[in-house]
Amino acid sequence: MSQKTFEKFAGLTAALLVAVFTLGLSHSISTGFAGFWGGFPFLVITVLVLALVFYDYWDSCLRKNGAKKE
Numbered sequence: 001m002s003q004k005t006f007e008k009f010a011g012l013t014a015a016l017l018v019a020v021f022t023l024g025l026s027h028s029i030s031t032g033f034a035g036f037w038g039g040f041p042f043l044v045i046t047v048l049v050l051a052l053v054f055y056d057y058w059d060s061c062l063r064k065n066g067a068k069k070e
Helices: 003-031 035-062
Strands: none
Touching: 003 035
16 A cells, blocks of 8 residues: 555544544434524534635645655
C-alpha cells in the first residue's frame, strides 16, 4: 500500500470516527435533559467543526495539487 493511499484511508477513518462521536454526543444531548432547543447550539457548533474537519481532509489528501508539504 502506497503512502498516499494509506494517508487517504487513515484520514477518512479518523474523520468518520470524529463525526460519529460528535454527532452521537449531540444526539444524546438533544434527546436527554437539555431537549432539542437546549442541544441546538451544540449541534450547530458540531456541524461547523465537522465541515472544517472534512475540508482539511479534502485539502490535505484529495486535492490534485495538495497542500505544499515542507
